[in-house]
Amino acid sequence: DFPSQLLLSITYIPLDWRFSRTWIFNCTSITMFASTYLFNATKQRFFFKAVKIIIPLTWQPKPEYLSLKTESYDKADVIVADPFLKHGDDPYTLQYGRCGEKGQYIHFTPNFLLNDPKVFVHEWAHLRWGVFDEYNNDAPFYPVSISSPFRCSANITGKYVVQNCAGDNCIRNCSYDNQTKLYEAGCTFVPDVIQNTPASIMYMQSLASVVEFCDQSTHNEKATNMQNKMCNYHSTWEIIMNSSDFNNTSPINSTSPPFETSFSLLQTKDRVVCLVLDVSGSMSSNNRINRLYQAAEIFLLQIIEMGSWAGIVTFSSTAQIQANLQQIGSEQVRQDLIKHLPTSAGGGTNICAGVREGFQVIQQKYTSLYGSEIVLLTDGEDGGMSVCLKEVENSGSIIHIIALGPNAAIELEQFANVTGGLRFFATDTVDSNGLIDAFSGISSGSGSISQQSIQLESTALSVAAKQWMNGTVTIDSTVGNDTFFVVTWNGGMSPPDILLRDPKGKEYRTSDFTVSNVNLQTARLSITDTAEVGDWYYWIQNNHIASQVISMIVTSRAASLDVPPVTVKAHMNKDTNTYPNPMVIYAEVSQGFLPVLGATVMATVEPKSGPAVDLELLDNGSGADIIKNDGIYSRYLTSFNGNGRYNLKVQVQGKNKTVRVGRRQSQALYVPGYIENGEIKMNAPRPEVSNDEIQAKLGSFNRVASGGSFVVENVPLGGKTDVFPPCKIIDLESQFEEDQVLLSWTAPGNDLDVGQAERYIIKMSESLLDLRNTFDNASSVNASGLIPHPAGTKESFQFKPENYIIGNGTIIYFAIRAVDNASLISEISNIAQAALFVPPQESSPNNPPNNPSPNPPDNSSPNLPNNSSPTPPNNSPPNPPNDEGFISHNSSLM
Numbered sequence: 001d002f003p004s005q006l007l008l009s010i011t012y013i014p015l016d017w018r019f020s021r022t023w024i025f026n027c028t029s030i031t032m033f034a035s036t037y038l039f040n041a042t043k044q045r046f047f048f049k050a051v052k053i054i055i056p057l058t059w060q061p062k063p064e065y066l067s068l069k070t071e072s073y074d075k076a077d078v079i080v081a082d083p084f085l086k087h088g089d090d091p092y093t094l095q096y097g098r099c100g101e102k103g104q105y106i107h108f109t110p111n112f113l114l115n116d117p118k119v120f121v122h123e124w125a126h127l128r129w130g131v132f133d134e135y136n137n138d139a140p141f142y143p144v145s146i147s148s149p150f151r152c153s154a155n156i157t158g159k160y161v162v163q164n165c166a167g168d169n170c171i172r173n174c175s176y177d178n179q180t181k182l183y184e185a186g187c188t189f190v191p192d193v194i195q196n197t198p199a200s201i202m203y204m205q206s207l208a209s210v211v212e213f214c215d216q217s218t219h220n221e222k223a224t225n226m227q228n229k230m231c232n233y234h235s236t237w238e239i240i241m242n243s244s245d246f247n248n249t250s251p252i253n254s255t256s257p258p259f260e261t262s263f264s265l266l267q268t269k270d271r272v273v274c275l276v277l278d279v280s281g282s283m284s285s286n287n288r289i290n291r292l293y294q295a296a297e298i299f300l301l302q303i304i305e306m307g308s309w310a311g312i313v314t315f316s317s318t319a320q321i322q323a324n325l326q327q328i329g330s331e332q333v334r335q336d337l338i339k340h341l342p343t344s345a346g347g348g349t350n351i352c353a354g355v356r357e358g359f360q361v362i363q364q365k366y367t368s369l370y371g372s373e374i375v376l377l378t379d380g381e382d383g384g385m386s387v388c389l390k391e392v393e394n395s396g397s398i399i400h401i402i403a404l405g406p407n408a409a410i411e412l413e414q415f416a417n418v419t420g421g422l423r424f425f426a427t428d429t430v431d432s433n434g435l436i437d438a439f440s441g442i443s444s445g446s447g448s449i450s451q452q453s454i455q456l457e458s459t460a461l462s463v464a465a466k467q468w469m470n471g472t473v474t475i476d477s478t479v480g481n482d483t484f485f486v487v488t489w490n491g492g493m494s495p496p497d498i499l500l501r502d503p504k505g506k507e508y509r510t511s512d513f514t515v516s517n518v519n520l521q522t523a524r525l526s527i528t529d530t531a532e533v534g535d536w537y538y539w540i541q542n543n544h545i546a547s548q549v550i551s552m553i554v555t556s557r558a559a560s561l562d563v564p565p566v567t568v569k570a571h572m573n574k575d576t577n578t579y580p581n582p583m584v585i586y587a588e589v590s591q592g593f594l595p596v597l598g599a600t601v602m603a604t605v606e607p608k609s610g611p612a613v614d615l616e617l618l619d620n621g622s623g624a625d626i627i628k629n630d631g632i633y634s635r636y637l638t639s640f641n642g643n644g645r646y647n648l649k650v651q652v653q654g655k656n657k658t659v660r661v662g663r664r665q666s667q668a669l670y671v672p673g674y675i676e677n678g679e680i681k682m683n684a685p686r687p688e689v690s691n692d693e694i695q696a697k698l699g700s701f702n703r704v705a706s707g708g709s710f711v712v713e714n715v716p717l718g719g720k721t722d723v724f725p726p727c728k729i730i731d732l733e734s735q736f737e738e739d740q741v742l743l744s745w746t747a748p749g750n751d752l753d754v755g756q757a758e759r760y761i762i763k764m765s766e767s768l769l770d771l772r773n774t775f776d777n778a779s780s781v782n783a784s785g786l787i788p789h790p791a792g793t794k795e796s797f798q799f800k801p802e803n804y805i806i807g808n809g810t811i812i813y814f815a816i817r818a819v820d821n822a823s824l825i826s827e828i829s830n831i832a833q834a835a836l837f838v839p840p841q842e843s844s845p846n847n848p849p850n851n852p853s854p855n856p857p858d859n860s861s862p863n864l865p866n867n868s869s870p871t872p873p874n875n876s877p878p879n880p881p882n883d884e885g886f887i888s889h890n891s892s893l894m
Contacts, residue, residue: 028051028263047259055268067371079107093107102130103127128243129239131213141160160189199212199213204671268371276315291430295435310337313354319350351412354378358374382411392415405428436488440455456701458649461549475531481557488522489544496550502536566590569590572648584637585636596654597659598654607644621730636727651703652703653701670683734812748826764778815828
C-alpha cells in the first residue's frame with residue numbers, strides 16, 4: 001500500500017545448506033544497507049520494503065520457512081548462485097531490452113553479495129529501470145588529446161598507471177601511442193580514496209563519496225559507453241525520472257526509509273501439478289482429443305520431474321476427477337497416470353468447474369494451494385470464467401494455460417496473468433507440433449536444471465504414401481540421461497516404418513519402439529543408460545495408403561549433476577501488443593550462466609490462421625539485438641496475420657566448429673587499486689578464467705523451446721500498409737584515413753531489421769549534441785551513390801568531408817538515418833566520432849612529453865574496499881606535439 005516500495009525476490013541456490021543461517025543474516029543486513037543507500041540515491045523516493053528469499057528444497061526445513069505462493073526461481077529478481085566455470089565473483093544484470101526496459105535478473109555469487117552492498121544498487125538500477133553502465137571494457141579511454149574526461153563525473157581524481165612493467169614489480173604512469181594517442185595495453189585508472197564528487201553510482205559506486213546517479217549536470221555524453229549508446233546520450237537519472245516508478249511517487253521528507261525492510265523466508269517443496277483438461281464436444285473435432293492424449297502422455301512420461309506429484313481432472317459442462325495426486329517415484333506410476341487420460345469428448349464447456357475440481361485434487365493432500373500448479377487446456381469459449389477469476393487469483397496456485405484452436409476463451413490469459421503462469425497456444429495445424437511443444441515447455445521453475453527435461457527435437461512433416469521422412473538429432477555431452485525418441489502419426493492404425501541409428505551404428509527399428517495403443521498413434525523408444533554422444537539418424541516411412549503427418553520428438557535430461565546442460569529460453573518482449581507497435585523475439589542460449597555463441601537460431605511464429613513466419617534470430621549487436629556475442633539472439637517481428645493469439649517456437653542448432661561458450665559482458669568492473677596519501681596501492685589481480693577453459697569443447701547440439709503465446713490487437717483487415725520504418729543503426733563507427741573518413745555499420749531493413757532499406761541520410765557536425773538534437777540542420781554527406789544492402793549486412797562508406805579544414809586534432813561527429821521505400825525514416829543512429837591526430841616527427845613512445853614515469857612506490861600491496869564497480873580513465877592528459885602527417889583514431893560514441 002506504499003507507492004515507493006520496491007518488492008525484491010531473491011533466490012539462493014547454495015552448495016551446502018549448513019551455512020544457511022549465517023548467509024541469511026548477512027544477506028538481510030546487506031539488503032537493509034542497500035535500501036537506505038537506494039533511498040538517498042533516488043532523492044528519498046525508493047527503498048526495499050519487502051524481500052522474499054526463496055531457499056531450495058535441499059536445505060533442512062525450519063519452522064520459519066514459509067511456503068511459496070506464486071514465487072519461483074524463474075521469476076526472481078536476484079539469483080544467488082555459484083557460477084559455472086569458476087571465474088571470480090563478478091555480478092551482472094541480464095538485460096535483453098532497450099533503454100528504460102526492465103532487465104531479466106541480477107546474478108550474484110554468494111561471496112560478492114555479502115561484500116559490497118552498493119553494487120546491489122548499481123545492479124538494481126540496471127534491472128528495474130533499464131539503465132546501462134557508464135564505462136566500457138572494450139574502449140576504456142579517450143585519445144589523450146581530447147580534453148573531455150571519460151568518467152562520470154569528471155571530478156573523480158586519480159592516475160593512469162601500469163603495474164608489473166617489463167616483468168618487474170613496478171608501478172609507473174601510462175605512456176601512450178603517438179600515432180593513435182591511446183594509452184598502452186594494461187593501463188588502468190586508479191582513483192584517489194578521498195573524493196569530493198557524489199556521482200556516479202553507474203560508474204564507481206564503491207567510492208565513499210559516491211551517493212548519486214549522474215544527472216544532466218554531471219553526465220558525460222561523449223563517453224563511449226552503453227548508457228550513451230542505448231539511451232541516446234541521456235543521463236541515468238533522466239531515464240529513472242522517466243520511469244513509471246518515478247511518475248507514480250513523490251519524495252519523502254526523511255533521511256531514511258519510512259519502513260524497515262521486512263524479510264520472508266520461503267522454501268520450495270515437491271512439485272504438485274494437476275492437469276485440467278477440456279473434453280467438451282468441440283474436442284472431438286480436428287483430431288484434438290488424440291492430440292491432447294499424445295501431448296499429455298509426453299508430459300507425464302517424459303517432462304514432469306521425478307518426485308513430483310501429479311493428478312488429472314477433465315471437464316465439459318461439469319468436472320470429474322480422473323486421478324488423484326500420485327507421487328512420481330517410478331516408471332510404473334507414470335504408466336498408471338496415463339491410463340486416466342481422456343480418449344473421448346462431448347458436452348459443454350465450464351472452465352471454472354474444471355479449475356475448482358483441480359483445486360480439490362490438490363487440497364485432498366495439501367491444506368494450502370500455495371505453490372501448486374494447474375495446467376489448464378481448453379479449446380472452447382466460456383462466458384462464465386470471470387466468476388472464478390478472483391478465486392483463482394487468491395488461491396496461491398499457478399495456472400498455466402494452453403489455448404487450443406481459434407475459439408479458445410479470450411479470458412484464458414487473465415488466469416495466467418494473475419497467477420504468474422505460462423501461456424501457450426496451439427493451432428489445429430498438425431504439422432506444427434504446437435500442442436506437444438506446449439506441454440513440453442511446462443517444466444519446473446525450481447531452478448534445478450539437472451532434473452528438467454530438455455527438448456532436443458520437435459519436427460513434423462506431411463509425408464506422401466510410401467515416402468520417407470528423415471533427419472538428424474545431435475545428442476551432446478551435456479545431456480543423454482532419460483532420453484526418449486517419440487514418433488507420432490495421423491491416419492492409419494499401424495505405425496510407420498522406423499529406422500533409428502545411433503553414432504556407433506546401432507540400429508533401432510519399429511519393433512524396438514513401444515506402441516501402447518495404436519488408436520492413439522504414438523510409438524516411443526526409451527534409451528537405456530546415457531545416450532551415445534553424437535549424431536543420431538532417423539528414417540521414417542509412411543506405409544499408409546494416403547499421405548499422413550509424421551512427427552519426431554526427442555527429449556533428454558542432463559548427463560551430469562556437475563555440468564549444466566545447454567538450455568534455450570524463448571519469449572517475446574510483450575505478452576500483449578497493439579499493432580503497429582514493434583515486437584521483438586528473444587532466445588537466450590546458455591550453459592549455466594555463460595552465453596553460448598555462434599549457434600543458428602530459427603524462430604517460427606504461428607498465427608491462429610494462415611502461414612507461419614520463419615525468422616533467423618541474430619546475436620550481432622544490431623537491429624533488435626543490443627549487444628553482440630552475449631548469447632541473446634534477437635529479431636523484430638513485423639509480419640502479423642490478423643488479431644488474436646500467436647505461438648512462438650525456437651529451434652537452435654550448434655555446430656562443433658562454430659559454437660562456443662562466451663562470457664557475460666556487463667559485469668561490474670574490478671577496481672585495480674587506489675591512491676591514499678599520495679601512495680598507489682594495487683589490489684590483487686582480478687581473477688580470470690583461461691581461454692581454454694571458457695572455450696570448453698561444447699560440440700554440436702540441437703535444442704527446441706516453446707516461447708509461449710502472445711496476443712496482438714488492432715491489426716487492420718485486408719491490405720496492409722507499410723508502417724515499420726528501418727530500425728535504428730546502433731553500431732556506427734568512424735575513422736580518418738588520411739584526409740578521408742571511413743564509416744561502417746550494419747545495414748537495417750526495410751521494416752525494422754527485416755528486408756532492405758531504400759537509402760541513407762548521413763550527417764556530420766563538430767557538436768555531438770547538435771547532431772542529436774538538430775539532425776536535419778547538420779551538414780549533409782553526399783551518399784547518393786550508396787545503395788543499402790539487405791538487413792544484417794556490414795556496410796562501409798568512405799568520403800572526404802566537405803567544408804571542413806582537416807588538421808591535427810580535428811574531431812567530427814557522424815550519424816545516419818535510413819529511409820525505406822515508403823519514405824519512412826529510422827531513428828537517428830548512435831553518434832560516431834572521428835578524430836585526426838598528427839604524429840610527431842621524433843617521438844619516444846615509452847616516455848612521451850609531459851608524462852614522466854615516477855619511481856614505483858615502496859608499498860604496493862593493498863586491500864581496497866572490495867572489488868567495486870567500473871573504472872575508466874581520469875585526469876586530462878597533456879596535449880601531444882603538433883606536427884604534420886595524418887593519423888586517425890577510430891571511435892564509436894556508443
